């Protein structure tokens with residue numbers, strides 16, 4: 001098993017410690033401390049199978065102990081990896097913190113992922129286990145688990161709920177077992193990258209760096225023990241986990257409300273019942289909430305802050321959000337690799353509407369460069385590179401991709417095109433890498449092209465993003481058929497059957513005779529995609 005490492009140069013690590021960013025805390029200590037500090041305060045509310053669940057900090061803590069004992073009894077040992085795929089239920093937190101307690105490294109899959117993606121995470125992380133739920137909504141995750149078992153070499157599969165032939169997880173508080181003492185510089189978990197080139201990469205985050213990012217976020221977002229954070233986006237995503245997210249909320253002693261769906265009907269009811277003060281949304285959801293609020297009878301008056309991030313919010317929508325939802329807007333521009341920017345709660349409206357915020361940390365280094373890597377003049381747009389106390393220095397086990405994704409001096413190439421205002425705020429102007437930002441879910445063009453090319457009647461495929469009124473961006477696959485042209489629905493079903501998340505199935509498919517009208521001479525894939533996209537937009 002490859003060791004998990006994330007190493008900053010000694011001189012930088014010293015500085016981050018000296019400045020108090022890295023305080024030597026671990027994820028597991030953090031919850032123990034909060035449970036000791038305010039055992040009877042409400043920690044998490046949510047529901048599963050229609051049954052309401054409400055745990056105090058002491059109850060959540062007791063469950064994390066039970067989970068730690070349960071995975072230990074199942075044979076898992078510190079440093080081993082378990083791919084975790086759970087929806088927004090309170091047990092998301094007890095399980096994840098239980099794994100931290102046992103020294104196990106969770107790999108965070110999204111509920112939408114299917115066997116191709118889960119199998120990839122298992123292989124890349126060399127996971128010994130996969131942990132999921134019996135069913136959620138209409139989907140039976142045990143079916144998925146069977147396919148994953150067939151495609152990988154997992155030692156154990158664990159199911160929350162009715163486990164059938166798999167192992168069940170015991171959340172009933174029972175006798176403690178000795179807990180693992182992690183080192184704060186250890187990798188605590190692996191996040192999944194949006195993936196711009198091919199398959200998703202694994203992002204190793206250490207206790208020190210991640211805790212800094214959500215502790216500082218909780219402060220910037222004004223969280224207190226009186227705050228109520230609604231987790232509306234998938235809990236495993238970096239934004240609702242750490243910006244300030246459920247982890248930041250627990251750090252602040254606030255209450256976390258797990259929404260089983262981000263749809264206005266579900267979310268508005270929770271806001272009213274639990275007096276939610278803050279939540280985070282992607283732009284298309286923010287627009288849906290604004291529309292729904294006009295005719296909703298629900299009392300949303302407890303809402304103080306709605307954060308929007310994951311994709312660009314137009315200034316027009318940004319201006320309307322506050323009045324429509326009766327709260328403040330906070331723009332968040334972040335990435336699972338690290339850097340997170342926020343507009344501050346006391347910023348003037350112009351900054352909140354027109355920028356995507358400024359970095360969390362005074363030690364977040366921002367470099368904006370041109371194609372040849374030279375800094376652009378102040379205020380001009382260019383490629384965003386960054387380095388800092390909570391931005392990774394490399395992906396897990398990617399010896400070929402790392403020298404491309406990171407500069408020799410450790411800056412992460414975000415792939416975003418931005419400009420920086422005189423007061424240090426970033427404005428996202430576009431991106432250099434080919435992914436489709438579909439409602440905040442990033443879809444790699446290359447990954448989908450590879451799947452389409454596996455179809456016997458596809459000669460060539462180029463996947464591009466097109467503007468979409470509902471999703472922000474949608475994916476469009478241009479296909480040159482080989483022989484009998486395949487039907488569009490058949491191609492979509494083909495991609496789905498290859499075990500991919502639904503959000504990766506092309507939204508639109510256009511059959512072309514060839515790409516030659518656009519691709520004169522030898523052009524890169526990126527250039528080909530750009531030309532096809534431009535030509536399509538001009539003619540449609």
Ligand code: J2J
Nearest residue numbers: 194238239243309310311312332333334335336356428
């Ligand atoms: C434009 N593009 C944005 C924004 C992210 C907080 C918030 C979001 C994420 C996230 C996150 C954007 N305007 N406001 O992890 O902690 C695009 C950029 C970026 C990529 C990262 C967090 N906010 N983006 O979205 O890892 O292209 O993280 O590089 O999923 O989303 O995607 P992801």
